[in-house]
Amino acid sequence: MSDFDPDRYGFSTRAVRAGQTRTPEQENSEPLFLSSSFVFTSAAQAAARFAGDEPGNIYSRFTNPTVHAFEARLASLEGGERCIGTSSGMSAILTSCMGLLRAGDHLVASQNIFGTTVNLFNNVMARFGVEISFVPLADYDAWAKAIRPNTRLLFLETPSNPLTEIADIARLAELAHRRNCLLIVDNCFCTPALQRPLELGADIVIHSATKYLDGQGRCIGGAIVGGEKLLGGDMFAFLRNAGPSMSPFNAWVFLKGLETLALRMRAHCENAAQLAEWLARQPGVQKVNYPGLPDHPQHELAKRQQSGFGGMVSFVVEGGRAAAWKLIDATHIYSITANLGDTKSTVTHPATTTHHRLSDEQRARAGIADGLVRISVGHEDIRDLTADLGQALAAMRS
Numbered sequence: 580m581s582d583f584d585p586d587r588y589g590f591s592t593r594a595v596r597a598g599q600t601r602t603p604e605q606e607n608s609e610p611l612f613l614s615s616s617f618v619f620t621s622a623a624q625a626a627a628r629f630a631g632d633e634p635g636n637i638y639s640r641f642t643n644p645t646v647h648a649f650e651a652r653l654a655s656l657e658g659g660e661r662c663i664g665t666s667s668g669m670s671a672i673l674t675s676c677m678g679l680l681r682a683g684d685h686l687v688a689s690q691n692i693f694g695t696t697v698n699l700f701n702n703v704m705a706r707f708g709v710e711i712s713f714v715p716l717a718d719y720d721a722w723a724k725a726i727r728p729n730t731r732l733l734f735l736e737t738p739s740n741p742l743t744e745i746a747d748i749a750r751l752a753e754l755a756h757r758r759n760c761l762l763i764v765d766n767c768f769c770t771p772a773l774q775r776p777l778e779l780g781a782d783i784v785i786h787s788a789t790k791y792l793d794g795q796g797r798c799i800g801g802a803i804v805g806g807e808k809l810l811g812g813d814m815f816a817f818l819r820n821a822g823p824s825m826s827p828f829n830a831w832v833f834l835k836g837l838e839t840l841a842l843r844m845r846a847h848c849e850n851a852a853q854l855a856e857w858l859a860r861q862p863g864v865q866k867v868n869y870p871g872l873p874d875h876p877q878h879e880l881a882k883r884q885q886s887g888f889g890g891m892v893s894f895v896v897e898g899g900r901a902a903a904w905k906l907i908d909a910t911h912i913y914s915i916t917a918n919l920g921d922t923k924s925t926v927t928h929p930a931t932t933t934h935h936r937l938s939d940e941q942r943a944r945a946g947i948a949d950g951l952v953r954i955s956v957g958h959e960d961i962r963d964l965t966a967d968l969g970q971a972l973a974a975m976r977s
């Protein structure tokens with residue numbers, strides 16, 4: 580296994596095998612190293628490890644073999660030289676910012692990014708002298724106009740949550756590089772099974788491993804993937820010195836999650852496509868957002884940029900918030916939770932949960948209607964998912 584050369588193999592083979600180093604026990608499945616520290620054969624070896632003269636484990640805040648196996652596997656799947664595992668998706672974003680930004684720098688982000696990311700930028704990074712501008716995700720000219728001489732980063736999520744808008748990664752990467760900026764893509768919704776931003780020119784990929792990489796709603800974790808030069812310096816030093824580190828147990832869960840990622844994403848896409856098409860025909864449903872529908876504004880771009888349309892569907896019901904709540908409460912098999920990327924389908928009302936901190940005006944600008952409902956489509960039988968939503972829609976209209 581140690582001479583496994585990932586470049587020779589396809590995505591699914593790497594998902595199952597990359598990053599594994601067998602111990603002398605000859606285990607088939609990857610071992611879980613629950614050890615906070617590692618011992619040295621001598622004082623001289625300890626000194627060499629601390630000085631960085633000899634590679635190897637020291638302490639699990641920044642070197643753990645199970646975390647490393649996860650990092651190596653995800654780096655291989657995203658096509659990056661290096662990966663840093665973190666304690667959460669948010670700490671992956673924080674670690675990237677701490678590694679790449681300093682006071683006086685400016686960052687441009689798309690408007691509809693994860694709400695907590697907006698708070699991290701506005702309420703934390705801003706206190707340390709970082710300036711932030713927000714632009715509409717799919718408006719290329721707005722990105723170009725927002726870049727200033729001190730702009731260092733462009734940050735986006737595509738598809739966006741919950742409206743599934745799509746940005747042209749290759750075009751924005753070209754813009755970023757022409758203007759001496761770096762492009763960071765939060766690839767949480769697609770995962771490398773459906774979209775590989777680094778191949779399209781992005782510099783860094785962010786993950787909330789909590790979502791599809793785990794895939795069964797168990798652990799919190801995150802990851803940063805990119806080039807050795809960007810990740811190996813200040814960014815890795817921040818992880819080592821500040822400690823937003825991934826737990827080895829969680830790394831092991833994510834590592835095993837990656838083995839079935841391509842299969843799971845295909846199943847999410849199939850169920851989501853069928854649910855979206857079905858929803859579009861239902862009375863009481865005004866609008867369905869899903870990149871796989873031909874009337875999605877960036878359907879052609881999604882077809883080019885992604886190898887599947889993803890598992891997230893949102894739709895607007897007639898009757899605003901009261902109707903949306905009635906619908907949600909009438910479902911039987913959907914979990915009412917804001918989490919996503921689970922085998923279990925989940926349903927949420929963005930205006931009063933994930934986007935509740937926005938003012939009415941901000942929400943209107945972001946397109947988060949009161950009647951908007953978001954579904955993360957899981958792996959239940961599609962017949963059951965449509966039947967349950969059908970009876971809930973009937974209850975809503977009654």
Ligand SMILES: *Cc1c(COP(=O)(O)O)cnc(C)c1O
Pocket residue numbers: 667668669670693696736740765767768786787788789790799800801
């Ligand atoms: C959940 C999420 C995050 C944050 O990840 P945590 O693991 O919850 O910290 C960041 N970006 C997106 C798109 C997410 O969905």
